Amino acid sequence: MPTPLIQISGLEKxxxxxxxxxxxxxxxxxxxxxxxxxxxxLNGVNLTINQGETLCVVGExxxxxxxxxxxxxxxxxxxxxxxxxxxxxxxQLNNRQRMVFRRRMQMVFQNPYASLNPRMTVYxxxxxxxxxxxxxLSTSQVDExxxxxxxxxxxxxxxxxxxxxxxxxxxxxxxSLARALSVEPDFIVADEPLSALDVSxxxxxLNLMMDKQEERNLSYLFITHDxxxxxxxxxxxAVMYLGRVCELAPTRTLFSAPKHPYTKxxxxxxxxxxxxxxxxxxxxxxxxTPINKPVGCVFQARCPYANQRCYEQxxxxxMQGDASSVACHAIEEGRL
Amino acid sequence: MKYPxxxxxxPMSGSRWQHIWSGFVGDKLAVMALIIFAFYCIxxxxxxxxxxxxxxxxxFMDLMNAEIAPMWISGDPRFLFGTDAQGRxxxxxxxxxxxxxxxxxxxxxxxxxxxxxxxxxxxGYLGGRIDNFLMRCxxxxxxxxxxxxxxxxxxxFQSLFGVAMYQQLAMVMLxxxxxxxxxxxxxxxxxxxxxxxxxxxxxxxxxxxxLSSKRIMFRHILPNTLSPVxxxxxxxxxxxxxxxxxxxFLGLGMPATEPSLGSLISAGFAYMFxxxxxxxxxxxxxxxxxxxxxxxxxxxxxxxxxxxxxxD
Numbered sequence: 001m002p003t004p005l006i007q008i009s010g011l012e013k014x015x016x017x018x019x020x021x022x023x024x025x026x027x028x029x030x031x032x033x034x035x036x037x038x039x040x041x042l043n044g045v046n047l048t049i050n051q052g053e054t055l056c057v058v059g060e061x062x063x064x065x066x067x068x069x070x071x072x073x074x075x076x077x078x079x080x081x082x083x084x085x086x087x088x089x090x091x092q093l094n095n096r097q098r099m100v101f102r103r104r105m106q107m108v109f110q111n112p113y114a115s116l117n118p119r120m121t122v123y124x125x126x127x128x129x130x131x132x133x134x135x136x137l138s139t140s141q142v143d144e145x146x147x148x149x150x151x152x153x154x155x156x157x158x159x160x161x162x163x164x165x166x167x168x169x170x171x172x173x174x175x176s177l178a179r180a181l182s183v184e185p186d187f188i189v190a191d192e193p194l195s196a197l198d199v200s201x202x203x204x205x206l207n208l209m210m211d212k213q214e215e216r217n218l219s220y221l222f223i224t225h226d227x228x229x230x231x232x233x234x235x236x237x238a239v240m241y242l243g244r245v246c247e248l249a250p251t252r253t254l255f256s257a258p259k260h261p262y263t264k265x266x267x268x269x270x271x272x273x274x275x276x277x278x279x280x281x282x283x284x285x286x287x288x289t290p291i292n293k294p295v296g297c298v299f300q301a302r303c304p305y306a307n308q309r310c311y312e313q314x315x316x317x318x319m320q321g322d323a324s325s326v327a328c329h330a331i332e333e334g335r336l
Numbered sequence: 337m338k339y340p341x342x343x344x345x346x347p348m349s350g351s352r353w354q355h356i357w358s359g360f361v362g363d364k365l366a367v368m369a370l371i372i373f374a375f376y377c378i379x380x381x382x383x384x385x386x387x388x389x390x391x392x393x394x395x396f397m398d399l400m401n402a403e404i405a406p407m408w409i410s411g412d413p414r415f416l417f418g419t420d421a422q423g424r425x426x427x428x429x430x431x432x433x434x435x436x437x438x439x440x441x442x443x444x445x446x447x448x449x450x451x452x453x454x455x456x457x458x459x460g461y462l463g464g465r466i467d468n469f470l471m472r473c474x475x476x477x478x479x480x481x482x483x484x485x486x487x488x489x490x491x492x493f494q495s496l497f498g499v500a501m502y503q504q505l506a507m508v509m510l511x512x513x514x515x516x517x518x519x520x521x522x523x524x525x526x527x528x529x530x531x532x533x534x535x536x537x538x539x540x541x542x543x544x545x546x547l548s549s550k551r552i553m554f555r556h557i558l559p560n561t562l563s564p565v566x567x568x569x570x571x572x573x574x575x576x577x578x579x580x581x582x583x584x585f586l587g588l589g590m591p592a593t594e595p596s597l598g599s600l601i602s603a604g605f606a607y608m609f610x611x612x613x614x615x616x617x618x619x620x621x622x623x624x625x626x627x628x629x630x631x632x633x634x635x636x637x638x639x640x641x642x643x644x645x646x647x648d
Contacts (some may be wrong), residue, residue, distance in 0.1 A: 095546070102546035115537035119559040128555075129545045179541065225608050 003086055004048040005219050006072065011045040011091075013067050014038040017291065039290050041067040043298070044081070047315060049187070054213070056171040056230045056251075058266070059240035062287065065223045066110075067242075068140035069191045072221065072269055073107050074098055085187075095241030103133055106180035109189045110192040111311040112172035116164035121329075122150070122175055123160040129182050145182070150205040153178045153208060170201035174208060181212065192227060206233060227270050231255055239263045242290060248317070261303050261324045261336070297329065304332040340551060352590050360640065369632035380435040386546040387428035388416070398423040420600070421607060421616045429546055430622055430632070436596040437623070440510055441573040447515025448576075449569060452522020457553045459523065460530025474520035483582060484518040489513055490588040510589060514576045520590045525568055529561035563638050570634030574627040581623075597623045 017037045041064045049055045057065050070076045072083060074090070083091040091099050109115035116125055126146045131137060137145075153174040155167075164172055173193060180188055190209070194202040206229060212218055224230060230237055230251065237254045239247040239262065247260040258264045265281040279291040285302045288294060297303070297310040307329070309311050315327040330336040355499040360366055382638055391395050399425035417426035493509060494502045502509070521636050534557065535538065542552045581598020583589035590596045595603065597619050604616030 033490060075540055094533075095548070099546050100543065105544075107541065107544045109537040109541060111537055115541055117538040117542075117560070120556075128547075132545065132547065139349055176541070183545070 005051045005086065006047075006049040006070070006221070007082075007084040008045055008047045009082050009084075011042050011068070011071060011083065012079045013064075013071055013076065014040045014042070014043040014079045037291050040293050041243055041290065042071065042078070042081075043293065045240075045243070045245055047238060047245060049219055049221055049247070050235075052213070052217050052219055053188075053235035054222055054233055056222045056224060056234035056237045057240055058224060058227065058230055058237060060287065060292070061225075062128040063240045064243040065240055066191055067243075069107065069189045069223055071113065073105060073189055074101075095253065103183045104185050105187045105189065106183060106185040108173070108176050108180050108188060110197050112169050113164075113175060114198070115176050116172055116179075118164055121161050121163055122155070124159075125164075125175065125179055126150070126182050129179065133183050149178045149182055150175075152212075153181075156203075168201075169197050170204055173201075173205050177205070177208065177212070181216075184216070186217070187219045187221070189223075191223050192225065193222075195225060201234075202229070209233075212303075214266060227267065239266065242287060242294065244298050244327065245317070246299060246328070247324065247326045249322075249326075253277045253322050253324050257322065257324075259320065259324065259331055259336075260299075260328050261305055261330070264297050297327075299328075303330075305336055307335075358635075363636060365632060366582070366636040369629045369636070372629045373633060376434060376438070379431060380438050381430040381444055386450060387425075387573040389425045389428040391424070391428055391432050396428075397423060403490070403607070403615075405612075406614050406618075416609040417618050418612075420604065421612070422643045426614065426618055428559075429600060430597070430619055431507060433595050433600050433619060434622060434626070436507065436539045436590060436594065437577045437580065437598060438626075440507060440596065441576040444518075444576040444580075445569060445572045446513035447511065448519045448572060449522050449565065452601045453517070453526050453558070453565065455519065456523035456526025457530055461534060461549065461553050466643065467527075468521070474523050477517070478520045480517075485517050486513045486579070486583055487586065487588060490583065494588070495639065503593070506590050510580055510583065513547070513583075514579050518572065518575070521566065521568060521572065525564050526561055529564060530557055532607045533557050534559050544619040566637045567634050570630045577623065577627070 015038055017039060024036055024155045025032055026035050027033075028035075045064075045068060053260070057068065059065055067076065071078045071091070072184060078091050082089055085104070087103055090098065091222070096259070120128075123146060126149060127142050130142050130145055132143075146160060150157045150160060155178070160164075162176070167175065168204050172236060173196075176193075193209075194205060197205060210233065213220065222230075222233065233252045236248065236250050238245050239254075241258065241262050247254070247258070247263045249259075254263065255267065258267050258321070262283075265283050268280040283302045288298075295314075296312050297306070297315050302304045303310065309329050311331070315329045315332065317325045317327045318332055319325045320331075325328070328336070360370075384390075386489050400423065401415070401419045402414050402421055403423075404410050404412055404419045406418040406426075407413060410418065412418075415427070417430065420426055420429065455470050455474070459467040490502075490509060490513060530553075539552060539556060542556050547556075577598060580589055580596060581601055581627075584596060584599030585602035590599050592599070592603070600619040601616055603624065604612070604619065607613075608616045
């Protein structure tokens, strides 16, 4: 098996809560103690992304999907764990050492209205990364590249002197994609790139992304809420819950035979036209607060199959027969 | 359904400056303000050529001519705006005063803005301890009354180096004192805007590209935070001119031999009720029109430098 493009192991990220210095002092057992709370956004995530594949990350709001994307891109430092790009560790690099990887890994953001600098024309937005990473290029060569890039994402090169506010949401998202592609990366992290767009425009952008993948052998880490997109686009799917990956499976397998109770509930929530399918599984209770590090399985509080072991011990990812891996005691014990 | 006319206008071709210029020509108030401001600047620059008398000439001050009313009252053709208590031609003095006031105001605010923008950007973008430290410095600076700092500083300078030395360096000292005491206003405004801009994804996109913090701060964030600064800039020039006037009134500003608009007003104030109103009123009018025009221009710039709020 070839080395995976990105390998993430034991990734953790805790954000300190923004409490004032005075608020950190608490009475505990009759003593005044200083305690800092932190939000545990990621609790030991293990993932691999292979060359040329699309890994979709799904999960509900606040489960750490965006944090995962930001940590991989080096926008936030992880608290623990390692990220490898091919065979090099990249999570502890400083800005200068990271520069090599900046060209290879790029990101497309969620909000096309905020991800382009409103004071820069499309030309400026694209020429900056190109001439920054290729200082040897002459102006006319940069111009050529920009024109080609814009045409390839379906924006006419003549509109390169316009400002972002003169474009529609879909056009802006395509310009964002062009910016990400401008440094010729092999890996693109897309953080909910479709959620701010109209459904018809979503398809446009999605198709463009798939075309680019074929053309340049790109790998995507695609974060989304939309399971229909996942089914259409993903090679493999990772389901996240409260900062952990609870199921990782090839798309076909996941949709035909979901294993983790949370995945089952998630998939049953997709609205279907045929009424024959079973009732959606209703999860009782709330997502627990991420402020205290969870003990045991993260899903225990809402899981209908939880037993004593689930409350005490965190389940590890176990390979299943059909190339999927699941973190669940119930499946391991054969109760499910 | 009828659409408002502006929706039907074809998108403008051509550069952004053409766009701004075409918007500018349509706005009569802005054109007027710019013309008046340009007039002030030209007159201030060319004061030695335009002024009817040479203020450095020892014969310029002649007590025999003291307190002559403006031409349209006294009918004296030598002095268009009359003369002041020392017998100086008010028009010449106002011209030179405008020059001084504009120079002091502009230079002082340039110092304020440079300091404030750098400190505000660093505090807002880098955050954490640096932010805390810089903003506490700003708080300390703000808790001193600017006037008090200026008075103490200028008084110490005068007593240390003597009045003669002070009169030579008065303009530089005033610019430095006014410039260095009011940077927190710029710093705080910039910091607030930077905090809002830093959250936006284009900053993350620039970081993902590997651009340096300095470049992100000055090339990406700064242009998006400039609109409030432009407005403060114009207001602060007015404030700086007023501060200079107040210091002159206290004897710590420009010396009487080189009067600015501020010191003319304060000198003329004593004669206000003695019947010689023009000594105070004419420089005041000059100052008020100057400040009004600058505020109008600042407002207009704020509206039009922002590409999202183009007016047609």
